[in-house]
Amino acid sequence: MENNPIFFADGTDPKMLEAYRKAQETFKYFWREQSWEYRRIIPGLSVSCVKVAFSQEDPSSDTPAVEHMWINNINFDGDFIKGYLINNPNTLTNVAVGDYVEIPLNEISDWLFAMPQRAKKATGLSKLFSSSSKSPLPKAYGGFTIQKMRSDMSPAERRAHDEAWQMDFGDFNDIEIVYEQKEHPENLVEHPMSRNMKDELVKFINENPAEITGQDRNGYTLLHTETIAGNLSSVEVILKAGADKSLKTNSGKTALDFARQLNWEHLIPVLED
Structure with a gap:
């Protein structure tokens, strides 16, 4: 660039x-x-x-x-x-x-x-006479x-x-x-990969239960990172697996704090419940 x-x-x-x-x-x-x-x-x-x-x-x-x-x-x-x-x-x-x-x-x-x-599919006469293959x-x-x-x-x-x-x-x-x-206006609410990867995340957590409670060197949990990214399906899976919503980062923030800070409106009620 x-x-x-x-x-x-x-x-x-x-x-x-x-x-x-x-x-x-x-x-x-x-x-x-x-x-x-x-x-x-x-x-x-x-x-x-x-x-x-x-x-x-x-x-x-x-x-x-x-x-x-x-x-x-x-x-x-x-x-x-x-x-x-x-x-x-x-x-x-x-x-x-x-x-x-x-x-x-x-x-x-x-x-x-x-x-x-x-690439849009050509139809009718445009398909018959089109000579361009440019993507x-x-x-x-x-x-x-x-x-x-x-x-x-x-x-x-x-x-x-x-x-x-x-x-x-x-x-x-x-x-x-x-x-x-x-x-797909529903993509404004949630990323399609969050929905599509839900079963894979369930499998991953079942095989690696320590990931639910683990915190990185800055205090972030999986719940923190998925909340910051706005992934509703992921957050729901993590909570269902028993994640502690009260855990804070080294800077003192819970997942709910980040949801509110970034105004992820679809996550705030889930984390408040």
Whole structure:
């Protein structure tokens, strides 16, 4: 991505500030997809990254210099987003490509993932006369600041932008945040892999009962991590297996705390019960 053209925008623009807010509010869906990506045998995401505002004191100005750049190899503990910078800064000298960063959720400015699209089957005359075998570009999800910038472009500029990114960004007025959102609106409530892997999780817990009570070095249990990822079926299986909802991380948070913090509305009643 570091070779893509850079499109500049006014960070004080109310619509851009609204894009930042939406990205922070919906980041949980990015993490839900990314957490399942780490479990896939065959990768499903062609792109997965988060945009962060990096800053540095500017001796010639009363305000710091700011550049919004992308990080990847993302991890998330419910509080902090962690990853590695993949862009070359234009002016900043306090960060460089490959630097590891940890930032709170409320400081990101965007997120983006892309997945391959299923090729549409040609029918009728289109099938008879079609000579193109070109696969559709990966579909982009999220990208709120990108869509704001695309909305300010001419149609020709948008085509050039999308060609540079090699992604299908769709309609800038209709931003999707989960895979096949229109075809399967239930995916907004729960990731399909959470539903489909429910029996496998039951089997795993039966074979590894210590996983229910185990805590990592930061105090996170399986219930914590599945709650942060918004996986209802997984949470229900873990609770049924006897998980202790009162266990806290080293920072003092229960699974319910994370459900409330991330506003996973479908998990809060389950963890409160």
